[in-house]
Amino acid sequence: MLSGCAGRVCHVLVLVLCLSAAEDFDWTKNDRGSFYYGTFPTGFSWGAGSSAYQTEGAWDKDGKGLSIWDVFSHKKGKVFLNDTGDYACEGYYKLKDDISLLKELNLNHYRFSISWPRVIPTGIRSDHVNEKGIKYYDTLIDQLLENKITPIVTLYHWDLPQVLQEKYGGWQNISMVNYFNDFASLCFERFGNRVKHWITFNNPWSVAVEGYETGEHAPGLKLRGTGAYRAAHHIIKAHAKVWHTYDNQWRNKQNGVVGISLSGDWGEPVDITNLKDIEAAERYVQFYLGWFATPVFHGDYPQVMKDFVGRKSAQQGLGTSRLPTFSSQEKSYIKGTCDFLGVGHFTTRYITQKTYPPGRGSTYFADRDLAELVDPRWPDPGSEWLYSVPWGFRRLLNFVKTQYGNPMIYITENGVSEKMKCTELCDDWRIQYYKDYINEMLKAIRDGVNVKGYTAWSLLDKFEWDEGFSERFGLYYVDFKNKNKPRYPKASVQFYKRIINFNGFPNLREVENWKRKATETCSSSNQLLAAEEQRSTAANILRLIHDPLTSHMEMVTEIVVPTVCTLCILISAVFLMFLLSRRN
Ligand SMILES: *[C@@H]1O[C@H](CO)[C@@H](O)[C@H](O)[C@H]1NC(C)=O
Ligand SMILES: *[C@@H]1O[C@H](CO)[C@@H](O)[C@H](O)[C@H]1NC(C)=O
Numbered sequence: 001m002l003s004g005c006a007g008r009v010c011h012v013l014v015l016v017l018c019l020s021a022a023e024d025f026d027w028t029k030n031d032r033g034s035f036y037y038g039t040f041p042t043g044f045s046w047g048a049g050s051s052a053y054q055t056e057g058a059w060d061k062d063g064k065g066l067s068i069w070d071v072f073s074h075k076k077g078k079v080f081l082n083d084t085g086d087y088a089c090e091g092y093y094k095l096k097d098d099i100s101l102l103k104e105l106n107l108n109h110y111r112f113s114i115s116w117p118r119v120i121p122t123g124i125r126s127d128h129v130n131e132k133g134i135k136y137y138d139t140l141i142d143q144l145l146e147n148k149i150t151p152i153v154t155l156y157h158w159d160l161p162q163v164l165q166e167k168y169g170g171w172q173n174i175s176m177v178n179y180f181n182d183f184a185s186l187c188f189e190r191f192g193n194r195v196k197h198w199i200t201f202n203n204p205w206s207v208a209v210e211g212y213e214t215g216e217h218a219p220g221l222k223l224r225g226t227g228a229y230r231a232a233h234h235i236i237k238a239h240a241k242v243w244h245t246y247d248n249q250w251r252n253k254q255n256g257v258v259g260i261s262l263s264g265d266w267g268e269p270v271d272i273t274n275l276k277d278i279e280a281a282e283r284y285v286q287f288y289l290g291w292f293a294t295p296v297f298h299g300d301y302p303q304v305m306k307d308f309v310g311r312k313s314a315q316q317g318l319g320t321s322r323l324p325t326f327s328s329q330e331k332s333y334i335k336g337t338c339d340f341l342g343v344g345h346f347t348t349r350y351i352t353q354k355t356y357p358p359g360r361g362s363t364y365f366a367d368r369d370l371a372e373l374v375d376p377r378w379p380d381p382g383s384e385w386l387y388s389v390p391w392g393f394r395r396l397l398n399f400v401k402t403q404y405g406n407p408m409i410y411i412t413e414n415g416v417s418e419k420m421k422c423t424e425l426c427d428d429w430r431i432q433y434y435k436d437y438i439n440e441m442l443k444a445i446r447d448g449v450n451v452k453g454y455t456a457w458s459l460l461d462k463f464e465w466d467e468g469f470s471e472r473f474g475l476y477y478v479d480f481k482n483k484n485k486p487r488y489p490k491a492s493v494q495f496y497k498r499i500i501n502f503n504g505f506p507n508l509r510e511v512e513n514w515k516r517k518a519t520e521t522c523s524s525s526n527q528l529l530a531a532e533e534q535r536s537t538a539a540n541i542l543r544l545i546h547d548p549l550t551s552h553m554e555m556v557t558e559i560v561v562p563t564v565c566t567l568c569i570l571i572s573a574v575f576l577m578f579l580l581s582r583r584n
Contacts, residue, residue, distance in 0.1 A: 025402045032391045035436075036443050037511075039504030045150065045453030046500040047109035048102065048475060049413060051157035051202065053085050054462040056115065058092035062132040065121025067159035068170065069465075072218030083468030089460050089478050090485045092136065099143050101459065101476055101487060106500050109150040111412060111455045112140070113157035113202065114191075116183050123161025125182040134190055141194050152197040152410070152455070154261065155184050155242070158207060158218070158465075165219050171207065171231035172223070177238040184242040188250045196256035198246065199342050199412065200239045203263040204292055208232040213364050216466050225362035226322050229309070233324040236295050236334060243337035260296060261342030261412040264289030266392030266399075267351040270373060276353040280370040283308065284351045285399060287368050289343075297404040299335030300326055309367050315358035322362070340452070341400065344413030347385065348392030349374060381429040382417030383471050388429075390436035397444035397451065408450050411441065415457035417464070417471040425477055425529060426522040430492040431515055438499060456496060460487060479533065488529045491522035 053069045060070075073084040091098060102110050116123060118133035144151045160170055168175050184200070201207070210217035212227030221227055239260050246258045267284030269277035286294070286302040294302045301323060309323035326334065350373040356366040378387035393414070400409065416433040418424070438454065445451050461474035469480050475496060476487040495518040505511050 025399045033443065035439055035505075035508075036446070037505050037507050038442060038446075039502070040442060040445065042503070044451075044503060045108040045410075047107050047111055047150075047152065047453060047455040048105065048459040049111035049455045049457050050091070050459050050462065051113040051154065052115035052118070053088070053157070053159045054458075054464070055089040055091035055460060056118075057085065057087040057090045059084075059086045061092065062118075062136070063121060063130040064115065064133060065117035065123070065130075066162040067115065067117045068162055068165045068218035069159050071162050071165075072220055073463075075220075078220060079466050080468035080470050083463070085463040087485070088463045089487075091460075094485070095136075095140055095143065097487065098459070099147055099149075101489075102144075102149055103147055104489075105475070105493060105497050107149055109152050109197075109453060109455070110144055110459075111152040111154065111199075113154035113159075114187060115159050116156065117159065117161040119186065120161065120183055121163075123164040123179055123183070125179075125186055129186065137191060141191055145194060150197065151195050152199065152412075153187070153191070153195050154199040154202045155187060156180065156200065156207075157202040158211075160219075170219055171212065171234050172221075172227065174234055174237070176234055177241055180238040181241045181245055185245055185249075188246060188254070192250055192254045192256060196254070197340075197410075198256060198258045199261045200242050200258065201235055202261045202342075202412070203344055204232060204235045204239075204260070205263055205288060207235065209364055225364065225367075228364045229323050232291060236292060237330070239296065240334040240337045243339075244333070257339035257408075259338050259340040259342050259410070260292065261344055262289050262292050263344035263346075263413065264396060265346065266348040266389070266396040267372075268348060268392065268395070270350045270352040274353075277351065280353040280368075281351040283368050284349065284370055284372070285396075287364075289396075289400070290403070293341065293400070293404055295326070295334050296338045297336070297407065299331035308369065312358060312362060312367050316362055322367075338407065340408040340410055341404065342410050342412035343397070343400065344457070345393055345396055345411070346414065346416070347387050348389035379429065379432075381433075382419055382473075383467070386416060388416065388433050388436070390433075390440045393437050394440040394444045394447070397441065397449045398447055401444075401447070401449045406448070406450050408452055410452055411454045413455060413457040414441075415473050417473045419471075425488055425490045425525045426519050427490045427492050428515070428519055430490065431495045431518060434492060434496055434499070435505075435511070435515075439505065442504065477529065479529070482532070486532060488525050488532075489522075490525075491518040494518035494521055 053067060058064065060066075069085060073079050076082050114137055115133070118136070119130055121128055121130055141151050164170060164176065164179060170176065187195075188198075206217065208228040208231040211219055212221045212223050212231045213225075215222040223230075243258050246256070250256070264285065265288065267281040267288075269281040271277045283304050286304050290302040291305060294300065300306075305323060306321070310321040313321045313323075352371050352373065353369065354371040355369050374387050378389055380387045397409070400407070414437055416430050418427060418430070434456065441451060441454060456475060458473045458475070460476050461469070461472040461478040461480075463469060464471040464473070475490060475493050477490055479486050479488070495514055498514045498518075499505070
């Protein structure tokens with residue numbers, strides 16, 4: 001009795017201490033500032049990233065099992081132009097080539113993901129471990145280390161084994177926690193002697209919302225108002241379990257760190273003097289990054305999520321909230337399971353209060369009671385959703401610092417795409433994006449945010465999920481029409497490399513110089529690409545003659561017609577010259 005009481009007093013004391021220690025993020029402080037010239041702390045780690053399904057290809061090779069993305073992309077109408085990741089960048093076969101690209105950039109780290117069904121075809125470890133899959137990642141890791149590039153490894157970048165989806169309903173089912181933990185343990189066992197940075201999940205927001213709420217991503221379920229919350233609940237538990245497994249069984253031997261990579265756009269109040277807008281903006285961020293970060297740092301969902309989803313559920317006449325709850329035991333188990341936080345960030349929104357009436361479709365989005373707006377003056381060179389708003393990055397990083405006790409941060413994704421069919425290697429807009437976003441990160445570090453590394457997203461153009469190959473995020477251009485998937489450097493490669501080599505930005509003149517030099521070199525790369533595309537066109541014509549299986553109609557319109565036209569023009573020119581010479 002007495003000890004129980006004392007315990008409670010302690011608890012209250014701890015709570016009070018926590019509350020007074022937590023600095024509040026100041027939503028009204030909005031200093032956008034000018035460009036800052038200076039350097040990053042010594043030892044700052046520069047990298048680039050990729051993920052298995054987006055780049056590897058070899059979807060059914062060497063004993064790999066099916067993932068939910070193999071099945072989803074093979075269904076017609078799910079992915080733009082019905083594209084699939086069957087071949088993607090053929091990264092599975094081009095390991096040496098890609099490592100030479102990483103070396104070319106002088107990178108300190110490379111972030112990639114392990115395909116769960118490549119190493120455990122059914123997803124269940126006791127069924128079968130695929131040694132050929134293990135061998136592929138062994139080789140990748142060894143070659144990175146030989147080249148002094150640190151591997152940062154993601155365990156779950158969205159490619160759940162299909163068997164687990166079919167048998168259990170995927171992340172809707174609590175049994176995923178143990179299967180994922182078995183998979184993670186296998187990875188620690190086989191790779192942990194060399195891999196010291198582990199990311200459990202990449203962008204679980206997307207897995208939950210797009211996979212189980214809107215259905216735009218695999219497995220394509222539309223369980224509105226409940227599916228995303230349940231998936232997220234199990235993902236958070238799975239993350240915590242894997243962190244504890246590492247902490248208990250491997251940390252002593254392997255001395256690595258385990259974190260999670262969360263994506264979050266920044267939300268800025270439309271009217272900085274309006275309390276309703278400020279609260280709406282905070283809800284936007286709490287329902288996004290905070291949904292996952294608050295449990296792993298503080299043990300439970302953000303209060304504002306519990307309040308809003310709870311109230312909306314009650315208005316619907318539900319007995320319990322659609323947002324699941326953690327028991328007190330689970331809360332203490334989950335709290336603090338993050339050695340570092342991976343932050344993926346691309347863009348910003350203006351946010352205003354907007355009340356959704358109860359009953360009118362209870363969804364994750366309606367639960368937030370807000371509207372998202374963009375400034376039409378913001379540049380949007382690529383994906384529809386991706387506006388370049390560099391100052392939002394600094395504000396998000398400061399938010400993370402104040403909300404979660406200044407954790408160690410790795411930027412796990414930041415970059416920009418370009419519009420379809422753009423073979424332009426002179427990507428000056430990407431140079432601008434990287435320059436400004438990396439500069440805002442430097443300012444955040446000067447604000448005291450503990451950022452240890454930066455990962456440009458992405459190394460290569462790749463399969464962009466439901467957008468197929470129509471959006472290109474790469475520093476390197478990939479010619480997807482060519483069977484060999486050759487890579488070509490965009491101008492941003494040169495620019496990023498100079499930032500890395502200087503470890504920051506020296507002065508206006510130098511940085512302008514970098515930009516000029518980078519765009520100069522890209523015109524020769526452009527010529528190389530054009531020449532290669534011509535060569536592969538010629539090769540295709542030869543294949544057309546010798547390979548009866550090729551689709552003739554397509555070849556006729558795409559290749560033969562222009563070739564015949566060119567030949568006609570050439571012959572006419574020769575004929576004309578012949579006529580002219582006879583006249584003389
Ligand atoms: C994708 O497949 C669907 C269903 O077969 C078809 O209606 C659609 O035209 C296809 N789209 C493209 C771009 O081929
Ligand atoms: C989880 O999987 C088990 C075993 O197949 C099944 O009995 C249960 O109904 C599943 N739960 C959900 C929520 O799908």
